[in-house]
Amino acid sequence: MISITSGFDSGNIAVLSENPVPGGTSFDLAIVKDHQSDFYQWFHFRLTGAKGTAVTLRITNAGGAAYPDGWKDYRACVSADRQDWRRVPTRYADGVLTISITPEADSVWLAYFAPYSMERHHDLVARIAATPGVTHERLGGTLDGQDLDLLVLGEGPKRVWLYARQHPGESMAEWWMEGALEMLADCHDPVARSLRRRATFHIVPNMNPDGSRRGHLRTNAAGVNLNREWHDPNPEKSPEVFHVLNRMDATGIDFAMDVHGDEAIPHAFIAGFEGIPNWTEGQGRLYHLFRDTLARRTPDFQTRNGYPVAGKGKANLSMSTNQLANRFGCVAMTLEMPFKDNADLPDPDHGWSPERSKQLGRECLGALHEILDQLPER
Incomplete structure (x- = not known):
């Protein structure tokens, strides 16, 4: 079973829906606002159970983030061991940030930038x-x-x-x-x-x-x-x-x-x-x-x-x-x-x-x- 969670130090994401697509799966996600604030842009979550599966991650509220200009030419960070963080294909259009990944491990972490716990x-x-x-x-x-x-x-x-x-x-x-x-x-x-x-x-x-x-x-x-x-x-x-x-x-x-x-x-x-x-x-x-x-x-x-x-x-x-x-x-x-x-x-x-x-x-x-x-x- 493929799942997305963020219940850990510096975690941030809300899962809105999962939608099977040909050859893989797609999730609609939303970044959670800072407590008692309208600021949001940081995300950090774990994707499990998707080894070898093409996964599309759609952050649907990216257009309302604090700095939407930050999404232009941006690529999300991913790591399987939380030590080596690499960039993955990411695109932004019509207020949605879309991250495409086919994990090579059972669990991977994705973040706006490499977290410092x-x-x-x-x-x-x-x-x-x-x-x-x-x-x-x-x-x-x-x-x-x-x-x-x-x-x-x-x-x-x-x-x-x-x-x-x-x-x-x-x-x-x-x-x-x-x-x-x-x-x-x-x-x-x-x-x-x-x-x-x-x-x-x-x-x-x-x-x-x-x-x-x-x-x-x-x-x-x-x-x-x-x-x-x-x-x-x-x-x-x-x-x-x-x-x-x-x-x-x-x-x-x-x-x-x-x-x-x-x-x-x-x-x-x-x-x-x-x-x-x-x-x-x-x-x-x-x-x-x-x-x-x-x-x-x-x-x-x-x-x-x-x-x-x-x-x-x-x-x-x-x-x-x-x-x-x-x-x-x-x-x-x-x-x-x-x-x-x-x-x-x-x-x-x-x-x-x-x-x-x-x-x-x-x-x-x-x-x-x-x-x-x-x-x-x-």
């Missing part, structure tokens, strides 16, 4: 926290009672904050974190050793554990978009931002990176803080220096494609990058990675992948190493 998150935190020179702290609890984890390493005077997955469906952000943390904790890596000597890193690998576990695209357990809460976080509806920003106020910040994924743009890029009231030319110069250094280091990052730049005084201070740059006078940025692929360097089998996300994490640290000494003394 909460169990893997706990394994990552435990592994890095056990490394000499790393301290771990629970900053507070989420609305669902999960822990908000902070890892601190390094002994240098520069204050660096890295945080990811404010939007839980952007799982590539925590893959990036895994790559960055593995590098920073490697006592044999000379760049990591130099960074730890010159800076202290405060790292939140997952800002939204509740949304991650619930299978949300963009919000926490209360249906709140955390990246619109930084001007005035409320412990009753956005405790994640409330706890992190309180600690940031205690430490101060010289450099901050907020790690995300973008549904529509097939490139990796960064967005800055142009338009903040307290903008300085020095901040802008260092932001562009980091951006251009990263582009020089890796062809998986570019500067031509990205978001429009806010006009003078028009920055949205409810977003973390703008709030932190304005509040601390630091260099802050939002890193975006694609759900699709890097159109300049495509990989037909994997598209943008966990491995590329991890490698970009390492390259971002390499770029920071090059420009770190130019950050002003405070």
